[in-house]
Amino acid sequence: MLRVENLCTHFHSKGKTIRAVDGVSLSVDRGEILGLVGESGCGKSTLSRTIMQLIPPTSGKIFLEDRDLSGLTPKEIRRERLNFQMVFQDPYASLNPRMTVFSALAEALRRRHPNLAKDDLSREVGTLMEKVGLAARFMKKYPHEFSGGQRQRIAIARALAPEPRLIIADEPVSALDVSIQSQIINLLMNLVRELDLTMLFISHDLSVVHYIADRIAVMQQGRLVEIGSADQVMHEPEHDYTKTLLEAIPRVAEHI
Numbered sequence: 562m563l564r565v566e567n568l569c570t571h572f573h574s575k576g577k578t579i580r581a582v583d584g585v586s587l588s589v590d591r592g593e594i595l596g597l598v599g600e601s602g603c604g605k606s607t608l609s610r611t612i613m614q615l616i617p618p619t620s621g622k623i624f625l626e627d628r629d630l631s632g633l634t635p636k637e638i639r640r641e642r643l644n645f646q647m648v649f650q651d652p653y654a655s656l657n658p659r660m661t662v663f664s665a666l667a668e669a670l671r672r673r674h675p676n677l678a679k680d681d682l683s684r685e686v687g688t689l690m691e692k693v694g695l696a697a698r699f700m701k702k703y704p705h706e707f708s709g710g711q712r713q714r715i716a717i718a719r720a721l722a723p724e725p726r727l728i729i730a731d732e733p734v735s736a737l738d739v740s741i742q743s744q745i746i747n748l749l750m751n752l753v754r755e756l757d758l759t760m761l762f763i764s765h766d767l768s769v770v771h772y773i774a775d776r777i778a779v780m781q782q783g784r785l786v787e788i789g790s791a792d793q794v795m796h797e798p799e800h801d802y803t804k805t806l807l808e809a810i811p812r813v814a815e816h817i
Contacts, residue, residue, distance in 0.1 A: 562727055562759040563589040568621035570611045581607040583783035594753055594760045596774030596791065598767050598806065604783040605763050609731045613647050614638045625727065643673055646720035650732040652712035656704040662715055663700040669722030689718045694748060710741035729761045746773050767806045771795045779803045
């Protein structure tokens with residue numbers, strides 16, 4: 562579904578070159594959840610935004626179902642972006658506070674189905690809301706009237722509205738209460754199975770990634786240092802940096 566080849570995203574500031582993404586190659590198979598993990602500042606969010614074409618790559622190739630995204634015009638990218646959507650870390654920042662849930666979801670639905678009749682549009686918005694665990698009767702409310710977890714459900718519904726085949730979830734639970742995180746993670750896992758989606762799930766928390774992902778890629782200072790099955794990376798890590806991430810996972814003391 563997704564293939565990245567030797568991708569680089571560099572920034573220049575005050576005479577220095579910041580190699581945020583530095584020669585990353587990876588692939589995500591259809592129906593797979595690939596977890597991308599690394600500490601803050603390692604370049605994983607820059608990688609996700611480069612794949613989404615929100616940040617232009619310095620070099621390298623990005624293929625979605627064998628179509629080279631890096632060679633498309635801005636107009637072609639907007640059209641192709643119907644097939645790959647993003648869920649951001651902060652749902653409140655990613656939602657327009659002046660738009661009701663109905664308006665936000667309807668706008669996204671019309672991107673794929675511009676001639677959808679008004680009654681059909683309301684029904685589709687309601688179906689989307691129920692699919693992410695929200696009651697359709699709340700569609701006329703604004704983002705500030707919802708909790709953080711509910712807002713993230715709205716953001717997920719908006720990402721699903723154009724019927725994409727690939728979802729990039731960039732730290733989608735890190736801004737939420739711990740009690741809500743597992744609900745959102747389980748929701749994403751269920752949606753991948755039910756809708757035959759493919760997902761790149763990004764987090765700094767290796768235990769969260771291990772729970773949701775089929776495979777895990779570990780990123781450090783702009784480079785991938787390890788990639789393998791979720792169990793392999795979790796229980797038999799090869800790289801010292803991966804071992805450091807594992808050691809940083811909080812554990813309940815065996816003896817109190």
